[in-house]
Amino acid sequence: MQHIQVKTSMPSDVCCGAGAADRLSEILKEKEVFVLTDENVYRLYQDFISRTLPNASVKVIAAGEKHKNRRTLFEIIDAMMSARLHRNSWLVALGGGVVGDMGGLAASLYMRGIGALQVPTTLLAQVDSSVGGKTAIDHGGVKNVIGTFYQPRYVLCDPMFLKTLPPREIKCGLGEIIKTAALDSNIYEKICQNAQRIYDLDFLSEITADCVRFKAKIVGEDETEKSGKRKCLNMGHTTGHALELRYGRRSHGEYVLIGMWLESFIAEEEGVCTHEYAENIRSLISLAEKKIPLFKDAESAAEVAVLDKKNEDGKCVSLILPKTYGEYKELFLSIDKYKKYLDRLSGAER
Amino acid sequence: MQHIQVKTSMPSDVCCGAGAADRLSEILKEKEVFVLTDENVYRLYQDFISRTLPNASVKVIAAGEKHKNRRTLFEIIDAMMSARLHRNSWLVALGGGVVGDMGGLAASLYMRGIGALQVPTTLLAQVDSSVGGKTAIDHGGVKNVIGTFYQPRYVLCDPMFLKTLPPREIKCGLGEIIKTAALDSNIYEKICQNAQRIYDLDFLSEITADCVRFKAKIVGEDETEKSGKRKCLNMGHTTGHALELRYGRRSHGEYVLIGMWLESFIAEEEGVCTHEYAENIRSLISLAEKKIPLFKDAESAAEVAVLDKKNEDGKCVSLILPKTYGEYKELFLSIDKYKKYLDRLSGAER
Numbered sequence: 001m002q003h004i005q006v007k008t009s010m011p012s013d014v015c016c017g018a019g020a021a022d023r024l025s026e027i028l029k030e031k032e033v034f035v036l037t038d039e040n041v042y043r044l045y046q047d048f049i050s051r052t053l054p055n056a057s058v059k060v061i062a063a064g065e066k067h068k069n070r071r072t073l074f075e076i077i078d079a080m081m082s083a084r085l086h087r088n089s090w091l092v093a094l095g096g097g098v099v100g101d102m103g104g105l106a107a108s109l110y111m112r113g114i115g116a117l118q119v120p121t122t123l124l125a126q127v128d129s130s131v132g133g134k135t136a137i138d139h140g141g142v143k144n145v146i147g148t149f150y151q152p153r154y155v156l157c158d159p160m161f162l163k164t165l166p167p168r169e170i171k172c173g174l175g176e177i178i179k180t181a182a183l184d185s186n187i188y189e190k191i192c193q194n195a196q197r198i199y200d201l202d203f204l205s206e207i208t209a210d211c212v213r214f215k216a217k218i219v220g221e222d223e224t225e226k227s228g229k230r231k232c233l234n235m236g237h238t239t240g241h242a243l244e245l246r247y248g249r250r251s252h253g254e255y256v257l258i259g260m261w262l263e264s265f266i267a268e269e270e271g272v273c274t275h276e277y278a279e280n281i282r283s284l285i286s287l288a289e290k291k292i293p294l295f296k297d298a299e300s301a302a303e304v305a306v307l308d309k310k311n312e313d314g315k316c317v318s319l320i321l322p323k324t325y326g327e328y329k330e331l332f333l334s335i336d337k338y339k340k341y342l343d344r345l346s347g348a349e350r
Numbered sequence: 351m352q353h354i355q356v357k358t359s360m361p362s363d364v365c366c367g368a369g370a371a372d373r374l375s376e377i378l379k380e381k382e383v384f385v386l387t388d389e390n391v392y393r394l395y396q397d398f399i400s401r402t403l404p405n406a407s408v409k410v411i412a413a414g415e416k417h418k419n420r421r422t423l424f425e426i427i428d429a430m431m432s433a434r435l436h437r438n439s440w441l442v443a444l445g446g447g448v449v450g451d452m453g454g455l456a457a458s459l460y461m462r463g464i465g466a467l468q469v470p471t472t473l474l475a476q477v478d479s480s481v482g483g484k485t486a487i488d489h490g491g492v493k494n495v496i497g498t499f500y501q502p503r504y505v506l507c508d509p510m511f512l513k514t515l516p517p518r519e520i521k522c523g524l525g526e527i528i529k530t531a532a533l534d535s536n537i538y539e540k541i542c543q544n545a546q547r548i549y550d551l552d553f554l555s556e557i558t559a560d561c562v563r564f565k566a567k568i569v570g571e572d573e574t575e576k577s578g579k580r581k582c583l584n585m586g587h588t589t590g591h592a593l594e595l596r597y598g599r600r601s602h603g604e605y606v607l608i609g610m611w612l613e614s615f616i617a618e619e620e621g622v623c624t625h626e627y628a629e630n631i632r633s634l635i636s637l638a639e640k641k642i643p644l645f646k647d648a649e650s651a652a653e654v655a656v657l658d659k660k661n662e663d664g665k666c667v668s669l670i671l672p673k674t675y676g677e678y679k680e681l682f683l684s685i686d687k688y689k690k691y692l693d694r695l696s697g698a699e700r
């Protein structure tokens with residue numbers, strides 16, 4: 001088991017490896033506990049919950065990003081009130097990114113903040129969303145537009161949960177792993193050397209700890225995304241988010257892969273990286289996503305991107321592009337130019 | 351003009367005195383600004399807004415605590431989205447406690463936090479609620495149960511606004527001033543020496559800065575109410591909040607006065623302070639509130655108090671009681687004992 005500390009205003013302890021989830025009962029001994037989970041996870045881990053946290057109140061929400069909204073948030077808060085949680089109570093978010101984002105938000109808002117503990121059950125959540133304290137709901141067609149920065153006190157990343165994940169969910173987590181590889185040359189190399197093990201759970205558990213360590217460092221330097229350092233984590237996300245909101249259906253991680261793939265061409269054409277490096281990034285992406293889909297009318301997704309909170313003046317679109325091994329560059333494109341790129345790169349003419 | 355810094359994770363600058371509000375245009379020069387205000391304040395200060403912040407988007411909400419709820423919060427967030435605010439935009443909360451609490455919450459949630467600037471227009475907000483970063487809405491019958499700790503970057507307390515306040519609003523602010531006097535012996539003395547000037551705006555402007563300085567010190571030592579130091583600011587509030595939620599109609603500050611008055615008897619009977627000191631506290635209260643009203647069926651308010659976030663285990667009620675000049679003591683009462691006190695002290699038999 002690896003222990004990683006995220007050094008923020010309210011430090012988080014992340015435990016990665018087999019047995020991490022068993023720490024739950026020890027950490028929360030004699031605490032009042034509220035478990036948030038979704039119907040899929042509950043079906044699989046109902047026994048785990050009642051064994052490790054026998055006295056907890058449990059709230060089960062509908063699964064899926066489309067429920068990451070105001071309505072579900074207040075459903076959760078109402079359940080917390082019914083459970084008569086107090087300021088010393090804890091919320092355990094047991095699930096994927098949606099449960100983690102909403103659980104974190106509910107924990108940060110309830111009585112101005114109770115203890116939050118993340119138990120991410122998907123690869124995506126283990127490798128990325130459970131660490132760093134970003135909480136959110138989607139609203140008015142904009143992803144994560146409402147949220148807080150609120151550090152969980154503990155994050156327990158246990159590979160046990162990956163065993164019950166459908167392969168598509170693994171691909172989804174690979175989206176953020178491959179993004180991290182484009183930002184950190186050691187992770188890049190490790191993945192290249194283990195390309196054939198990319199769906200192997202032991203390898204994934206190992207690389208998860210590497211990705212968490214990378215993210216912990218960035219978050220420790222820029223907790224609330226003010227200094228600009230944390231921005232790098234948005235590689236592939238501007239286009240990914242925009243397509244996700246416009247077209248739905250696929251998962252966040254898949255859209256990150258698609259976003260990175262499309263943006264690698266922009267990076268190349270804008271002279272941010274060489275053709276060769278862009279090709280390397282695309283090979284990396286193709287380890288997880290063999291076939292990038294086409295999108296009709298993709299320029300309309302650009303309109304969505306402008307509303308994204310990453311784009312500070314509302315006129316330009318900010319892209320975090322691959323530059324070379326372990327390096328990135330932020331590029332601002334006018335909305336018109338970005339529209340043309342999206343249309344050309346993701347449309348049928350590609 | 352007095353400058354006071356609140357030394358928290360995100361420091362706030364508080365300016366108290368004539369001319370403070372004029373700093374708005376200088377501070378927000380070239381920024382994208384969203385002004386939140388209520389219909390009462392807007393009626394009086396529409397010209398002030400268009401003169402100092404000519405390019406701002408303005409959202410006017412219905413006035414009153416009963417609108418401090420989820421519905422209004424999302425009305426505000428939707429208006430922020432329509433105004434296409436981005437992460438570098440600022441929210442100015444121009445109004446009393448309700449506008450400040452909700453504006454602060456909306457600013458903390460929108461894109462995980464934009465700059466917040468408080469321009470408190472009531473004495474209560476100037477002296478207390480605008481400083482310290484507590485934001486909130488009421489929900490499910492519990493006051494401030496949803497909120498965040500989010501420091502405004504600036505607070506501008508200008509006595510100009512007090513001129514248009516109805517006398518009842520002044521009394522309301524006196525609630526928090528008198529509470530502060532019970533916690534700080536210098537403020538206590540100053541008020542006793544100026545008892546005849548207690549409704550004089552020059553005196554109030556001076557004492558506001560003193561109260562802000564006291565609060566800034568406490569908040570700097572315990573920003574998120576974890577160490578216990580900040581608890582003292584809740585003197586009179588357990589009973590005040592409970593009666594406020596149960597009976598409504600009166601304002602928060604009036605309920606703080608009533609709460610302190612009732613709790614002064616509890617302090618005396620529980621041996622926390624002498625009869626003489628309790629009488630002194632009651633004389634202080636009577637400078638602002640001549641006649642403490644009776645409440646029928648007050649024990650039912652005790653049920654509400656248990657749900658209050660100050661009461662951590664849900665079984666006892668925490669009271670911050672006056673001990674002696676500049677000192678307080680936290681006392682826990684069982685719900686039954688507290689019910690009996692409330693019933694006897696505030697009921698018709700008193």
